[in-house]
Amino acid sequence: MVKLLIADDDIELCQLLQEYLTQEGFEITLAHDGGSAAKLILNDTFDLMVLDVMLPNMNGFDVLKEVRKESQVPILMLTARGDEIDRIVGLELGADDYIGKPCNPRELTARIRSILRRTETDYSRQKKKLRSIHLDDLYINPGSREALVNNEAIKLTATEFDILYLLANQAGELVKRDDLSEKCLGRSLEAYDRSIDMHISNLRRKLGTDIKGEERIKTVRGVGYQYVSHDT
Known part of the structure; x- marks a missing residue:
């Protein structure tokens, strides 16, 4: 239970x-x-x-x-x-x-x-069917819900992990804020809702800059976010 x-x-x-x-x-x-x-x-x-x-x-x-x-x-x-x-x-x-x-x-x-x-055991088993992601110095294992930078584990909340996985899985592509909210919060984005923006801010702080010393997650103002990878 x-x-x-x-x-x-x-x-x-x-x-x-x-x-x-x-x-x-x-x-x-x-x-x-x-x-x-x-x-x-x-x-x-x-x-x-x-x-x-x-x-x-x-x-x-x-x-x-x-x-x-x-x-x-x-x-x-x-x-x-x-x-x-x-x-x-x-x-x-x-x-x-x-x-x-x-x-x-x-x-x-x-x-x-x-x-x-997004966190219970049965859902975690489904996550194991998803592919692991390796971009530059970032490694994400959806089965264990682990994210590593330079082989060091990063402590992420369930929501932060899901947002990072979605962005990294579509690295180089724009992901709309509405889509992030629907898929990672399980609800529609409300007017003046900054939830996604705050989670992105937390991710940037925890992940640090990329191998070139730049922001990993690019803001497309008023639309959404893009994970920038030098592997893509």
Whole structure:
């Protein structure tokens, strides 16, 4: 059974989500403060965490920072609806995606399933059928979901890995932001949505420059992105 950790100090909301998600086949653990959430996620095995920004004791951003030091477990942030700053900060710190509060339990479930499809065991087996990619000093193994630069493993979230694989698999070609969102976030790109842009920014920072000291991922303003390879 898929195990989820929900970290939110709204006890009534947590109970509602627990009841709904349990009926959807998930095993739910609740945490009502940041300290408890960080301890649970780092000391137990969960498939995904739903993390509210506004938590007592330790806010959601601090929890996210602590978790990302040790784990790439998928994290879906709960942010105030329309609060662009919280969304940007969450994505910068390594969240896989976000959803605004108050959220519809059905929409939340869809977001959770979308993220899990990219990380769960059965889906990983399907990934093994995809080709490995070797471009210049970059090597990507879709079976193990590993990315290496100069033979050194790069820690990537599930979303970052999928974006990198898609771009590298079409190296030299333009990939539209809409396509990246549909295929890597499992949802349509919303107006003024900067999720893909923030994930690209994280990838650039983690991967560093290419063998010529240039950006690996080129921005085609207003349209999308292109992975630049000197092998192509």
